[in-house]
Amino acid sequence: MKAVLVLNAGSSSLKFALYPIDDTAGARVAAAPAVCGQVDGIGASPEVTLETAAGERIREAVATAGGQGEQHRAALEHVFGLLVRHNPALDIAAAGHRIVHGGERFSAPTRLDEAVLRTLDTFVPLAPLHQPHNLRAVRAVAALMPGVPQVGCFDTAFHRTQPALAQAFALPRRLSAEGIKRYGFHGLSYDYVARQLPALIGERAKGAVVIAHLGNGASMCALRDGKSVASTMGFTALEGLMMGTRSGSLDPGVMLYLMEQKGMDTKTLTKLLYKESGLLGVSGISQDMRTLLASAAPEAEEAVDLFCYRIARELGSLAAAAGGLDALVFTGGIGEHAAPVREKVAAWSAWLGITIDPAANATPAGHARRLDTAGSRVAVAVVPTDEERMIARYTAETLGL
Numbered sequence: 001m002k003a004v005l006v007l008n009a010g011s012s013s014l015k016f017a018l019y020p021i022d023d024t025a026g027a028r029v030a031a032a033p034a035v036c037g038q039v040d041g042i043g044a045s046p047e048v049t050l051e052t053a054a055g056e057r058i059r060e061a062v063a064t065a066g067g068q069g070e071q072h073r074a075a076l077e078h079v080f081g082l083l084v085r086h087n088p089a090l091d092i093a094a095a096g097h098r099i100v101h102g103g104e105r106f107s108a109p110t111r112l113d114e115a116v117l118r119t120l121d122t123f124v125p126l127a128p129l130h131q132p133h134n135l136r137a138v139r140a141v142a143a144l145m146p147g148v149p150q151v152g153c154f155d156t157a158f159h160r161t162q163p164a165l166a167q168a169f170a171l172p173r174r175l176s177a178e179g180i181k182r183y184g185f186h187g188l189s190y191d192y193v194a195r196q197l198p199a200l201i202g203e204r205a206k207g208a209v210v211i212a213h214l215g216n217g218a219s220m221c222a223l224r225d226g227k228s229v230a231s232t233m234g235f236t237a238l239e240g241l242m243m244g245t246r247s248g249s250l251d252p253g254v255m256l257y258l259m260e261q262k263g264m265d266t267k268t269l270t271k272l273l274y275k276e277s278g279l280l281g282v283s284g285i286s287q288d289m290r291t292l293l294a295s296a297a298p299e300a301e302e303a304v305d306l307f308c309y310r311i312a313r314e315l316g317s318l319a320a321a322a323g324g325l326d327a328l329v330f331t332g333g334i335g336e337h338a339a340p341v342r343e344k345v346a347a348w349s350a351w352l353g354i355t356i357d358p359a360a361n362a363t364p365a366g367h368a369r370r371l372d373t374a375g376s377r378v379a380v381a382v383v384p385t386d387e388e389r390m391i392a393r394y395t396a397e398t399l400g401l
């Protein structure tokens with residue numbers, strides 16, 4: 001089987017999927033992966049879970065010693081061994097990676113070589129939670145499977161169509177000229193979801209659409225004619241919505257105060273804003289939406305309320321950027337599964353002409369669907385995202401497979 005190996009490396013996890021090359025549907029790769037899974041617990045005691053299209057499930061510990069870099073390598077080696085054991089005729093034609101930051105330079109999927117990697121290394125400070133792990137996976141593949149071509153698919157690329165105004169900070173020009181501007185993230189997810197919309201909402205897909213990608217990281221994107229015109233995330237994946245452990249937008253004066261009055265240094269602030277804030281910080285209980293929705297603690301409710309409030313406020317702002325609102329689309333782990341979050345956001349956005357059907361909203365489903373009532377002025381939909389499939393497709397396209 002000739003296939004594209006897709007890797008999405010996080011700080012402690014490595015998601016993987018194997019997409020057979022198959023252009024029968026015109027998308028270069030099969031609609032579903034032959035095998036997918038993830039390694040969790042990298043840095044502590046890593047474990048692989050793998051699922052095949054035939055429904056077989058495997059769970060194994062990864063034997064490793066050493067630091068995080070070594071563990072990432074060992075995890076990949078283990079995954080590779082498992083894949084080959086499963087499919088002795090496996091021919092990995094290419095590896096495609098999610099790379100969070102492509103800066104100003106990378107506005108399309110790009111073949112990765114050492115020179116490109118060195119440029120991408122310079123964006124590590126802009127995405128400390130993601131970029132180092134993304135690049136580590138690329139180098140691990142190069143060491144393990146020399147000669148296999150690799151393609152980087154950037155979270156920032158989809159947003160390069162935004163007007164200059166949407167990308168600007170009100171900072172002195174010399175800083176903007178250095179590239180200190182708003183980039184936006186979750187682009188692979190927005191790209192995938194936008195492609196599903198015409199079948200679901202028809203002509204409105206070409207109008208003013210806002211997609212809310214609500215996962216561990218969360219952002220929203222305004223689109224016109226299927227292209228990004230504004231997003232809540234900016235220079236880093238810290239701006240905008242409240243997230244699992246990230247604060248989202250904050251009065252910059254708070255940071256000055258914390259530095260001046262509390263003596264916080266950049267390391268402490270980075271930890272505070274990326275890892276100790278958001279749902280976890282406000283609830284004091286968990287970063288996991290499932291846990292918070294199941295909790296009776298008032299702090300859990302307050303955290304969920306603040307999460308929804310921020311989404312509703314950003315929706316108003318993005319509708320302004322898009323020049324109206326024809327559709328609101330939810331995606332990501334929370335957007336796809338957390339009915340109470342969608343309900344609250346819809347209720348707070350009734351003024352925009354949004355009404356959803358409570359029964360449709362409460363019914364779990366693993367497929368794309370509409371939630372709006374017949375009288376709703378705005379179409380409301382849930383679309384399960386698939387960043388991995390987007391990466392597989394782009395990788396095959398970029399290499400002409």
Ligand SMILES: Nc1ncnc2c1ncn2[C@@H]1O[C@H](COP(=O)(O)OP(=O)(O)O)[C@@H](O)[C@H]1O
Pocket residue numbers: 214215216217244287288289290291293332333334337338339
């Ligand atoms: N059934 C569910 N109900 C509510 N929240 C859910 C459900 N399933 C997953 N989630 C939430 O989705 C979030 C993770 O989203 P996901 O997109 O998988 O994250 P990541 O950014 O790591 O890919 C977690 O907060 C999790 O609690």
Ligand SMILES: CC(=O)OP(=O)(O)O
Pocket residue numbers: 100130155185186215216217218237
């Ligand atoms: C960019 C970003 O926030 O990604 P994730 O949702 O994977 O953390």
Ligand SMILES: [Mg+2]
Pocket residue numbers: 215216217
């Ligand atoms: Mg995600």
